[in-house]
Amino acid sequence: MEHVLDQIINGLQLGLMYALIALGYTMVYGVVKLINFAHGDVFMVGAFIGYFGFQHWGLPLPVAIVNAVVVCAILGVTIERIAYRPLRYAPKIAALISALGVSLFLEYFGSLKFVFGPNFRVVQRPFEEVRWEVFGVTITNIQVMIAVVVVLMLLALQFIVYRTKIGMAMRTVSVDHNAARLMGVNVDNTISITFAIGSAFAAVGGVLYAIAYPQIHPFMGIMPGLKAFTAAVLGGIGIIPGAVLGAIIMGQVETLTSAFLSSQLRDAIAFFILILVLLIRPSGILGKNEPDKV
């Protein structure tokens, strides 16, 4: 029984990590209706910058995180400016292909020897891992840290989206670009800020991921990116609580499958559940089914 609880805690750790990435996907999708395939690679860049910060540049961990956040936010805005903005009124698929291009660019550029290098790097944690026994369940300080950071960031995001002017602008743009523009919303700026916030979340996710699973390489963003995106779809894309719910489900499914069935089957089962959910509720668990428009 304790073993099950341990696995659920591990699943929660993974799920919260996915949630940080999924929020970026869901925000960008909500505002520009684009699957930002490069998001997983922004996450990778965040992990690397964070790693360089606390391991090679000798920065204290919080400064290293802030550093990664700033770099990734700038990167996200730049990507949007260069690769997506020229395609805003082109067919949606063109922006998707461009996103794929950016994703490949970040991966291959990152693997160049003078950038991050093609090899796996082992991360030395900036602090020791401490294990606590709470009612027979093992909890580590890293898990606690992740949970605290993720909850704080979620609260911050809820505050930004529902209590600030820029959040209101985001919600307006997500409903209708043109109407938002008519109401005096600066659509371009709003989209840039959405990318900045999403990328900042990915950066925090990346640094935490590097600390929790201490091995990084330039292609590490692909799978977590895909899983996080799946999580966003699972919960209902464009809906913030949906992304978190979907991410926690994905984390649990993956961890429990690895622990009790086979670690090779975890991807298959995770995606099988996704397909099942989509068949039953095509717009995700928390999504609203929209009637067909003629």
Add this chain to the structure above:
Amino acid sequence: MAQKKSATWLLLLGTVAFYALIKVLQLSGLMNDYWQRVLDQALIATIGALGLSIIYGFTGQFSLGHAAFYGLGAYSAGLLDKLYGSADNYLFLAISLLLGMLVAGLLALLVGLPILRLRSDYLGIATLGFGIIVKVGMDNSSKFFPPLGGATGMSGVPQSAGFDLIFLLTVLAIIFTRNFIFSSYGRACTAVREDEIAADVMGINTTRIKVLSFVLGCMLAGLAGGIYAHRYPFLHPSSFDFLKSFDFLLIVVLGGLGSMTGTVVTAVAWVFLLEGLRFVLGESFIDFRGVIYALILIISIILRPQGIFSGKELAALVPQSLTAWRQKDKEVTHVSS
């Protein structure tokens, strides 16, 4: 009309001339084994991409799992020939290619019936998920049946497919696609792509059309996979993962959705570009290959978001009756050959 007939003849002549040129290059030794492999790969990619062109370009069903069907075709055709066939047994080669198509088509039917109800991005994600499930299945296939090789890959398929066969099958695939696109079923597909609800109201059984185009497209992917297994001696699950699906998607979108000409030209150009970069860059800059590949992708899609051929078709590929009608209409311009 006369002009149209000459266009068809020119196309036929061009096909024969292309074939003869390759033959001459082979005989004179200018075409070495390496470039022959690249050309064969390009033609195989063309067949697979034509399949996705039917599914996405002409029917508008966003599929990100095309490589799964390509892989299913490769594995099933390869397995049959590996177990029972021998090199240079062409009857058996034909049977195994057919099996590859059937397996891919059957799975497309089973998967397509439920998931083609989904729309746009959601369909893309569901097919992407299916692709990953198939990849996991291939990785673990050796547990159910050791000759499949699992994560270490499968080898030992007789290498009986040569350039002649691949070229013939590519031409057949182009003719088949063209005849399908301009049949009444093909037009129903285009109607579904343009507006599914309107197509439904006009009396088109949209579910049937979507499943039909999905199955046909996946069968072409299966055929491409079957040839791949008989041309390249080593099958590995990672050759059929979702990144490979993106390759097909890139070809279809960069060529221009709803253009066979675009798909064929882009498929060949894309494969040659990938390999050509190896030569242009040389030993010391080979690491930059992926970066340049990505940059070319981004720049070309930004410069031509509607694709290189954007729905235009080589005049000779369009049936006569339609050409006459379109010339009156002047809505669609052709790239004449």
